[in-house]
Amino acid sequence: MRDVSFDTLAVHQSIKNKNHFTSKATPIYQTSSFSFKNLYELESYFEGETPYLYTRYGNPNTDELGAAVAALEGADAGAAASSGMSAILAGILAVAKNGDHIVACDDLYGGTYHLLDAELKNFGINVTFVSFANEQEIRDAICDHTKLLYTESITNPFLRAENIQMLVNLAKEFNIATMVDNTFATPYVLQPYKDGVDLVVHSATKYLGGHSDVSAGVIVGSEDLMQSVCQKIISLGANLSPFEAWLTCRGIKTLALRMEKQNKNAQFIADELKQNAYVQKVYFPEKVSKEGNGAIVTIELSSQCDVHTFFASLGWIKIVPSLGGVETSVSYPLGTSHRTLPPEAQEKLGINARVIRISIGIENPKEILNQLITAIETSLN
Numbered sequence: 340m341r342d343v344s345f346d347t348l349a350v351h352q353s354i355k356n357k358n359h360f361t362s363k364a365t366p367i368y369q370t371s372s373f374s375f376k377n378l379y380e381l382e383s384y385f386e387g388e389t390p391y392l393y394t395r396y397g398n399p400n401t402d403e404l405g406a407a408v409a410a411l412e413g414a415d416a417g418a419a420a421s422s423g424m425s426a427i428l429a430g431i432l433a434v435a436k437n438g439d440h441i442v443a444c445d446d447l448y449g450g451t452y453h454l455l456d457a458e459l460k461n462f463g464i465n466v467t468f469v470s471f472a473n474e475q476e477i478r479d480a481i482c483d484h485t486k487l488l489y490t491e492s493i494t495n496p497f498l499r500a501e502n503i504q505m506l507v508n509l510a511k512e513f514n515i516a517t518m519v520d521n522t523f524a525t526p527y528v529l530q531p532y533k534d535g536v537d538l539v540v541h542s543a544t545k546y547l548g549g550h551s552d553v554s555a556g557v558i559v560g561s562e563d564l565m566q567s568v569c570q571k572i573i574s575l576g577a578n579l580s581p582f583e584a585w586l587t588c589r590g591i592k593t594l595a596l597r598m599e600k601q602n603k604n605a606q607f608i609a610d611e612l613k614q615n616a617y618v619q620k621v622y623f624p625e626k627v628s629k630e631g632n633g634a635i636v637t638i639e640l641s642s643q644c645d646v647h648t649f650f651a652s653l654g655w656i657k658i659v660p661s662l663g664g665v666e667t668s669v670s671y672p673l674g675t676s677h678r679t680l681p682p683e684a685q686e687k688l689g690i691n692a693r694v695i696r697i698s699i700g701i702e703n704p705k706e707i708l709n710q711l712i713t714a715i716e717t718s719l720n
């Protein structure tokens with residue numbers, strides 16, 4: 340382009356090489372849209388022969404993320420979304436519409452509880468919350484309009500490992516769909532799609548990304564169902580940005596390494612804290628899978644401990660209202676994730692001022708333990 344002026348050159352300087360110089364890492368396709376040489380090429384997009392048109396409709400980086408998680412979960416197809424919440428919303432709206440009903444577990448992530456309890460009403464979708472520990476309670480809640488059973492594979496913050504097979508069988512009996520949030524377990528520990536769950540959703544903000552530097556969601560399922568989920572993501576504008584998708588894919592490359600270490604560390608911390616006289620309860624699931632039991636440990640401090648002092652005495656362990664990063668962090672369910680729950684619901688679940696959720700990282704396990712024990716001992720009245 341030597342025969343054009345500076346003005347024209349300035350806007351047309353981008354690299355024309357489509358081979359990307361055989362870059363080992365996937366390039367970031369930080370583009371809002373894709374260009375076409377002629378109208379035949381444009382037409383070929385609508386015939387399904389050219390993959391990309393406009394980033395909200397699809398982008399190589401978000402596709403790479405959806406496909407990566409689908410492969411790890413053993414599902415046919417996957418899609419990225421702007422957050423865990425938008426992936427959950429897109430999944431729900433793909434199976435439930437105005438007039439439909441959902442039966443959901445009563446021990447859910449606070450944001451999901453609020454979406455199901457408050458927002459879905461405005462779409463004309465009603466939700467009944469029951470304890471999923473009890474099959475009869477779920478059966479009793481199912482009605483003619485029920486379209487979906489919704490839960491988390493490991494619940495938050497009390498880490499009950501859900502009986503997925505029971506849910507799948509129940510859903511088959513009533514011909515309704517199942518959707519499971521697999522954020523806490525990750526596909527390293529559990530793969531609910533392989534057990535027959537229809538849609539599996541992740542807050543990739545947590546373990547999939549793994550480095551606390553991205554907000555993202557992913558949803559996987561069958562080819563058919565994922566077509567409607569993708570349409571929802573497009574229509575709701577819930578697409579993920581290419582850069583965030585790229586960061587999440589980068590995180591996933593070390594998922595197995597991180598989860599192996601974090602699961603082992605968490606098992607060690609849970610076992611040790613069970614021996615501690617000032618820890619009244621340790622919530623940590625058992626026998627979730629042969630790969631481990633996840634990397635979250637929830638504890639209830641004894642009444643001799645001052646909770647404010649505990650949180651202020653944690654040294655390099657930060658207070659973070661999230662989980663799943665490589666650094667150990669603590670969160671306060673009563674003050675953050677479960678803050679919006681009505682007091683009766685908090686009490687029923689067992690959430691009180693002394694409940695602390697610990698997201699175990701990849702540090703030296705003895706040093707994590709020492710830091711926690713120092714904080715507990717400092718907090719004694």
Ligand SMILES: *Cc1c(COP(=O)(O)O)cnc(C)c1O
Nearest residue numbers: 422423424448520522542544555
């Ligand atoms: C964080 C979280 C969500 C919400 O995900 P965002 O990425 O924050 O939108 C949903 N479910 C679980 C279990 C979570 O931990």
